[in-house]
Amino acid sequence: MGSLLAIALILLLAMLLIGTILYLLTARRYQSGESVARSYDEWTQDGILEFYWGEHIHLGHYGSPPRRKDFLKAKADFVHEMVRWGGLDRLPRGSTLLDVGCGIGGSSLILAQDYGFNVTGITISPQQVKRAQDLTPPGVSAKFLVDDAMALSFPDASFDVVWSVEAGPHMPDKAIFAKELMRVLKPGGVLVVADWNQRDDRQIPLNLWERTVMRQLLDQWSHPEFASIEGFSELLEATGLTEGPVTTADWSKETLPSWPDSIWQGIARPAGLVKFGVPGLIKSLREVPTILLMWLAFSVGLCRFGMFRAVRKERL
Template identity: 75%
Template sequence: MSLSFAIGALLALVAIATAVYLMSARKYQSSDSVANAYDTWTEDGILEYYWGEHIHLGHYGSPPQRKDFREAKADFVHEMVSWGGLDELPPGTTVLDVGCGIGGSSRMLARDYGFAVTGVTISPQQVQRAKELTEEDLDVNFLVEDALSLSFPDASFDVVWSIEAGPHMPDKALFAKELMRVLKPGGILVVADWNQRDDRQTPLNFWERPVMRQLLDQWSHPAFASIEGFAELLSATGWVEGEVTTADWSAATLPSWLDSIWQGIARPQGLVRFGLLGTIKSLREVPTLLLMRLAFGTGLCRFGMFRAVRSDSSRSAELALAETTV
């Protein structure tokens, strides 16, 4: 075999793999496409095997330091609790975990802080798996819910908590409104999310636009909000007391992307467990993970943190009255 033939074959293989990657994108079509994607990821067990019970990024400290992938994910929950001031709340505090996945954060909030947690996700398979993983003595309940149309009455929870659910929401303003609506007066909203740079200030350039397109299409995201933009949407609900507090945790979470790829190397037994098809499915996610690392490493994307307190009930009543008279 000549060197030129080998190079040609390799280039052809790369071209085929790229074409398959692009054509098999999980583009957002509706809430059903999001539910179906997570149902599939949950049923095959690959994501849980490599990522554990927490299907979100880890916190590696400030400045970041080497840390076990799953330990970093658990640390993220504790860091988020502390940042939001939730560690000052008493046991029995009611918490709504919006986009709970298979319940990792919900269980920690109940087990480590004594909170009464309701976890909601649009994926029936995630709810089933979350229930299977949850100890009977924990005060945790899981339900299938659409975050843009929550079934709970106004002012139902002391805390609303959400990690990395926002990119799946086509209507960011409605998402912000629902999060604030179900909070009790004086309740605390704490959100962690993937965001893009505020393109109102600095528009996306020639290479950022196709990268962002893939980040949206590959994992069923209709759009990313900016940190500034989503904070404005929360304030615009009329239910925020004072100002929305924000932070950028991009540096602390950045190692997660390459760490997630490393899991496939560090845990080769997964190749046997999931077979050839599972291996192909796992390898298929590597380009998206690398694009995520590129985006968060260059500032195209940012890891945003949001904290807001629900205003008193009289202000909420005024807003509700105004809406009914428009």
């Protein structure tokens, strides 16, 4: 028995070593929107991310205070919590909603099916659009398009709601991103954003190890920069399109269990090893150091999970 445990430990350490080496040698540094699209095209085509993370490629909501939940249920719950927090459940069915950075459509489909929104989901990844279209049941009011959040193709005042989850870190110019989100809202329309954010370094500058951690979080998942909650809310207000101040919240505690849960999926669901084989295992191991760093950064307050709600002015 002891020898089997020793062998298992050696194999685990060997796999972690392989993952760490790949992590260090194959960084996905942000270069342009095309580099982001390529990364998501690859993640979508190989199917590993969808297998473990489901159709909702975002963190889950585990309650306040957090409690144990099924990983995939927590992700669906996140959508419902965000709808309630943003007051979107009070809007009439048939309201138009733009999902910016829709991934493979998980949130968009809940918004269309459960709340009656007429949803348009956009992503920079053609493979994500194709997969979202494949996952959309007949008769559901959700369509998916390739579009760039830095230069949305829609006219001013096109949507009753603009919704975005964890897309902001991919945006190279947060001021332009903020302006585009507000621009396509109708007067009186509601913007609701959930994002990974960095601690406001204008208040407490980052020390050496914090800068090192943030550099890795940027370089490994094609992120040019993280905004702070305070900084992005200021950028939204600076557009001159918001009615009063932007409402913000910090959901770091509610979403924190997502990180260890995402690693646990690889252990608890061995069918993935059968489905994707050794290449899939190696690809999965390559992501573990970044997930662990994310868990660390959100645990100590270096990163924060920011929520933003803004209303478009009735008149300019």
